[in-house]
Amino acid sequence: MSSSLIDERQFSEYMDALMQGDIERCRGFVQRLLDANISLEDLYFNLFHRSQYAVGDLWEINKCSVAMEHLVTSITETLMTLAYPRLFNRPHIGKTAIISCGCNQYHQIGGKMVADIFELHGWHGHFLGANTPERQLFEEIRDKSPDVLAFSVAVPFAIPGLVETLRKISNFYPGLTSLVGGRAAAIDGPETFRNLPNVRLMTSLRELEEFLAPQGGL
Amino acid sequence: MSTDREKIVADYVINHAQVLVLEFDEAGILKDASHCAVDLLGSVIIGKSFRDIFRDLPSATDFATWISALKKEASLDVVTADRTPQTWRFLTARTAGRTLLLGHRDVTEIEFLQHRLIKLNAGLTNMTRELQMTNAKLSEVNNLKNQFLGAAAHDLRNPLGVILNYGEFLLDEVGPSLTEEHRGFISSICKSSSFMLGLVNNLLDAVQIDAGQLALNREPVDLPKLVGQNIALNRVLSSKKRISLEFVSDPESFEVDVDPGKIEQVLNNLITNAVKFSLPGTTVRIHLAEQSGIVEIRVIDQGVGIPKSELGKLFKPFSKTSVRATANEPCTGLGLAIAHRIVEGHGGKLTVESRPGKGSTFTVRFPALQKGEGKPGTTRQEPASHSTSA
Numbered sequence: 316m317s318s319s320l321i322d323e324r325q326f327s328e329y330m331d332a333l334m335q336g337d338i339e340r341c342r343g344f345v346q347r348l349l350d351a352n353i354s355l356e357d358l359y360f361n362l363f364h365r366s367q368y369a370v371g372d373l374w375e376i377n378k379c380s381v382a383m384e385h386l387v388t389s390i391t392e393t394l395m396t397l398a399y400p401r402l403f404n405r406p407h408i409g410k411t412a413i414i415s416c417g418c419n420q421y422h423q424i425g426g427k428m429v430a431d432i433f434e435l436h437g438w439h440g441h442f443l444g445a446n447t448p449e450r451q452l453f454e455e456i457r458d459k460s461p462d463v464l465a466f467s468v469a470v471p472f473a474i475p476g477l478v479e480t481l482r483k484i485s486n487f488y489p490g491l492t493s494l495v496g497g498r499a500a501a502i503d504g505p506e507t508f509r510n511l512p513n514v515r516l517m518t519s520l521r522e523l524e525e526f527l528a529p530q531g532g533l
Numbered sequence: 534m535s536t537d538r539e540k541i542v543a544d545y546v547i548n549h550a551q552v553l554v555l556e557f558d559e560a561g562i563l564k565d566a567s568h569c570a571v572d573l574l575g576s577v578i579i580g581k582s583f584r585d586i587f588r589d590l591p592s593a594t595d596f597a598t599w600i601s602a603l604k605k606e607a608s609l610d611v612v613t614a615d616r617t618p619q620t621w622r623f624l625t626a627r628t629a630g631r632t633l634l635l636g637h638r639d640v641t642e643i644e645f646l647q648h649r650l651i652k653l654n655a656g657l658t659n660m661t662r663e664l665q666m667t668n669a670k671l672s673e674v675n676n677l678k679n680q681f682l683g684a685a686a687h688d689l690r691n692p693l694g695v696i697l698n699y700g701e702f703l704l705d706e707v708g709p710s711l712t713e714e715h716r717g718f719i720s721s722i723c724k725s726s727s728f729m730l731g732l733v734n735n736l737l738d739a740v741q742i743d744a745g746q747l748a749l750n751r752e753p754v755d756l757p758k759l760v761g762q763n764i765a766l767n768r769v770l771s772s773k774k775r776i777s778l779e780f781v782s783d784p785e786s787f788e789v790d791v792d793p794g795k796i797e798q799v800l801n802n803l804i805t806n807a808v809k810f811s812l813p814g815t816t817v818r819i820h821l822a823e824q825s826g827i828v829e830i831r832v833i834d835q836g837v838g839i840p841k842s843e844l845g846k847l848f849k850p851f852s853k854t855s856v857r858a859t860a861n862e863p864c865t866g867l868g869l870a871i872a873h874r875i876v877e878g879h880g881g882k883l884t885v886e887s888r889p890g891k892g893s894t895f896t897v898r899f900p901a902l903q904k905g906e907g908k909p910g911t912t913r914q915e916p917a918s919h920s921t922s923a
Contacts, residue, residue, distance in 0.1 A: 382644075382647060385648075385651050386651075388651075389650075389651050389654045389655070392654065392655060393654065393658060395658065396658055399661065399665035400665060403665045403666050403668070404669050404672070421652075423655055423659075427658075439666075442659065442662060444655075444656075444659050445655060
């Protein structure tokens with residue numbers, strides 16, 4: 316990706332506003348970037364994704380409470396909607412992905428970002444939201460005939476349930492590839508997922524980008 | 534706990550902790566309060582009755598009865614300094630003739646509400662995403678529709694033109710040698726193909742406008758001259774129905790920066806509509822004025838008028854009112870929608886006022902660029918009532 320419109324000073328200012336829960340300041344920051352015609356890739360990778368991971372790191376070392384982490388995530392999700400008018404008006408390449416967070420998983424922002432990355436590459440990215448029941452997932456696969464599935468795993472305890480779901484998908488739809496990503500997948504589950512049939516582990520959004528690029532993205 | 538430690542802890546609770554410590558006398562008057570309570574409830578609460586501090590109390594109860602009825606730990610709503618209610622969990626205790634109410638926030642409820650809010654926000658952002666996806670798909674479908682309509686109209690235009698031209702040629706060249714019945718057939722062919730050609734042209738215009746392709750070729754135009762010429766052409770149609778066209782311009786000559794072809798399209802539409810919906814023997818008046826940098830064109834008929842309830846859809850494509858043309862002339866339902874967009878493209882507005890049985894007035898207003906000096910003309914008449922804007 317070419318150089319970012321967001322330098323370190325600006326990123327610090329944004330993080331400061333974010334950690335204070337000042338949504339209006341954050342909204343103004345993002346809107347100014349959109350008005351300056353920032354590429355959506357730059358916005359997603361160098362602001363939304365980077366700030367979420369920064370907050371996640373702070374939470375892991377007890378510098379940020381659960382409540383604050385939830386608030387920050389909520390703000391980020393709201394600000395992502397500012398990019399939607401541009402995101403969904405891009406031409407499509409005729410491919411479809413279904414993105415899910417899996418059953419009993421309530422951390423949806425990672426999955427939503429992945430769905431938006433698919434859209435950036437000209438795919439139709441259908442995001443099923445948090446806590447997708449397995450039955451609904453299979454109905455969506457049946458109805459939309461996706462070219463690929465993607466699962467976001469934010470917490471380790473969700474891994475066993477997801478593994479079961481992936482095995483079922485592999486039985487019902489042998490040719491269908493499932494991508495698995497998220498913090499928990501990358502840290503706690505690499506061996507687990509690498510041994511499953513038709514499953515590819517994506518340890519980062521960059522890896523997802525590399526997977527999508529040869530598919531005929533924009 | 535030693536007395537010193539008790540004092541330190543008590544001092545901390547009273548002055549720093551996020552707890553409400555309220556000390557009431559026998560009559561229920563607040564005698565002392567913790568720092569947090571004063572911050573929350575306001576500095577004037579000392580000396581207030583318990584009724585001024587707690588909400589939703591039984592009306593006839595005195596303080597002693599109320600306290601004895603309270604459970605040892607109870608949720609009570611307090612009235613904050615900014616007049617918003619908050620729910621706190623209170624313990625009651627009695628000491629030395631005073632009643633203490635010790636309050637803390639029910640964190641469980643706050644956490645629950647916080648989770649609910651965050652979940653609702655997540656749901657809302659998901660819905661926003663779906664909505665934007667749907668909007669994008671609808672926009673794509675709309676573009677495809679416009680492309681299809683444009684292509685279809687384009688392909689129809691040439692053959693229709695051929696039919697009309699040959700029909701008119703036959704009428705002119707061999708018509709005199711045909712029977713009246715056969716002349717009638719060819720005349721019907723010409724009328725129908727002329728109508729269809731008009732419809733196809735309107736459709737093409739509507740598609741282009743809808744696709745944002747209204748291209749205006751503005752140039753300085755003597756507007757009174759343009760309008761006068763257009764009215765002269767329309768008199769051919771109006772005279773067949775014995776409808777007079779009267780034209781007044783004030784000033785009699787002035788220039789404005791417009792697309793002459795598109796303005797003629799608007800005039801044709803408004804004047805032919807006025808003639809269509811007027812009865813024989815009536816007059817259609819066209820008033821043109823320029824004042825303070827605004828051009829105004831009014832087409833005033835004495836026709837059948839339009840019901841007030843139908844005025845709102847007048848400028849929508851393909852919408853037709855319940856009113857029928859007086860000689861059953863056909864209507865495409867596109868003309869006014871196109872006229873409206875052309876006027877908007879000139880930075881103006883097209884409005885209508887109408888009364889059933891009395892007639893209608895269509896008014897075009899747009900900014901003018903006047904070159905040269907105008908001359909004074911006659912005063913225009915007042916329009917009918919029941920106005921509505923496009």
